Amino acid sequence: MKKTLFALSITLFLSANSQLYARDQIKIVGSSTVYPFATVVAERFGKTSGFKTPVIESTGSGGGLKLFCSGLGTEHPDITNASRRIKSKEVNKCAENGVEDITEIKVGYDGIALANSKSGPSLKLSLKEVYLALAKVVPADPEGETVKPNPYKMWNEINPSLPAKPIVVIGPPPTSGTRDAFNELAIERGCKKFPGRKELKKANKKLYKAECRGIREDGAYVEAGENDNLIIEKLVANPDAIGVFGYSFLDQNRDKVKPAEIDGVLPKFEDISSGKYPVSRSLFFYVKNAHAAVIPGIKEYVREFTADKAIGSDGYLVSKGLIPLPDGERAKFAKDGKKLAKFDPKVLKKN
Numbered sequence: 001m002k003k004t005l006f007a008l009s010i011t012l013f014l015s016a017n018s019q020l021y022a023r024d025q026i027k028i029v030g031s032s033t034v035y036p037f038a039t040v041v042a043e044r045f046g047k048t049s050g051f052k053t054p055v056i057e058s059t060g061s062g063g064g065l066k067l068f069c070s071g072l073g074t075e076h077p078d079i080t081n082a083s084r085r086i087k088s089k090e091v092n093k094c095a096e097n098g099v100e101d102i103t104e105i106k107v108g109y110d111g112i113a114l115a116n117s118k119s120g121p122s123l124k125l126s127l128k129e130v131y132l133a134l135a136k137v138v139p140a141d142p143e144g145e146t147v148k149p150n151p152y153k154m155w156n157e158i159n160p161s162l163p164a165k166p167i168v169v170i171g172p173p174p175t176s177g178t179r180d181a182f183n184e185l186a187i188e189r190g191c192k193k194f195p196g197r198k199e200l201k202k203a204n205k206k207l208y209k210a211e212c213r214g215i216r217e218d219g220a221y222v223e224a225g226e227n228d229n230l231i232i233e234k235l236v237a238n239p240d241a242i243g244v245f246g247y248s249f250l251d252q253n254r255d256k257v258k259p260a261e262i263d264g265v266l267p268k269f270e271d272i273s274s275g276k277y278p279v280s281r282s283l284f285f286y287v288k289n290a291h292a293a294v295i296p297g298i299k300e301y302v303r304e305f306t307a308d309k310a311i312g313s314d315g316y317l318v319s320k321g322l323i324p325l326p327d328g329e330r331a332k333f334a335k336d337g338k339k340l341a342k343f344d345p346k347v348l349k350k351n
Contacts, residue, residue: 131190144194
């Protein structure tokens with residue numbers, strides 16, 4: 001009750017003093033993967049709506065949600081982009097700081113690509129091999145009942161059919177939603193290929209997460225910050241390296257890099273949307289509804305982003321690499337955006 005009254009008082013204060021305190025420009029933070037899509041929407045919105053073009057900062061999904069949940073008031077962002085769904089602990093942090101009324105919008109799908117320079121070898125990897133290459137600890141026995149620090153230095157040590165090249169993978173930092181999704185969709189799924197690791201999940205879920213999602217820190221995995229373009233540059237400079245980034249960046253840089261097959265599937269538009277490509281995820285943004293009453297253009301920006309002309313099957317974001325939602329799901333989130341429907345944290349699984 002106290003939190004609700006606090007949030008209400010802040011909202012009323014902002015509304016009553018909007019002429020003095022409200023910004024006249026939407027402030028957006030968050031995912032580097034959603035950033036290029038949001039930038040296109042923001043530029044179109046600024047040119048056609050009569051409102052100022054929103055200011056967007058690429059902070060990573062985790063960093064964006066941290067800023068978003070830090071409080072109400074014009075010093076805090078209005079919207080955060082995310083390449084993964086918000087976590088229960090982030091919803092709780094929002095609530096602690098009075099941010100209790102938020103709207104969740106899913107805008108489409110994205111695949112996480114593993115890619116290397118066009119001058120490098122064509123790669124065919126399994127999730128099991130990706131796990132063995134990048135996990136901090138790996139099975140010490142065939143069943144995976146015990147573990148050891150990752151000893152692999154070369155790809156052909158994992159599988160003789162892979163290149164006799166050093167394991168060098170350049171990817172996003174822990175603040176990135178792409179990193180979170182990659183850890184869960186690639187590393188953990190590879191970990192599950194060992195029966196002993198699956199049994200550990202039943203016995204000790206916390207240890208299982210630490211051991212099946214932890215990335216090695218001995219130099220084989222290189223953090224490149226929140227700039228996917230920097231990863232592309234590093235891959236061009238080092239044909240032996242592999243990069244981890246979203247499908248849209250792969251699509252925009254096919255003249256420089258080529259994707260690896262994962263479990264026999266390339267990251268293609270139709271295989272990501274169908275879920276056939278194993279490293280696929282959803283893209284979101286979250287709106288702080290208390291700010292919509294005082295920051296000009298928030299409601300209109302949300303409607304622009306959720307319109308068929310933007311994220312529909314023939315929308316202008318599809319040509320930028322966005323994988324569209326099915327019609328029914330897209331209509332649901334467009335409706336939620338129009339009325340700024342309050343997000344119900346009960347829909348989240350415990351995480």
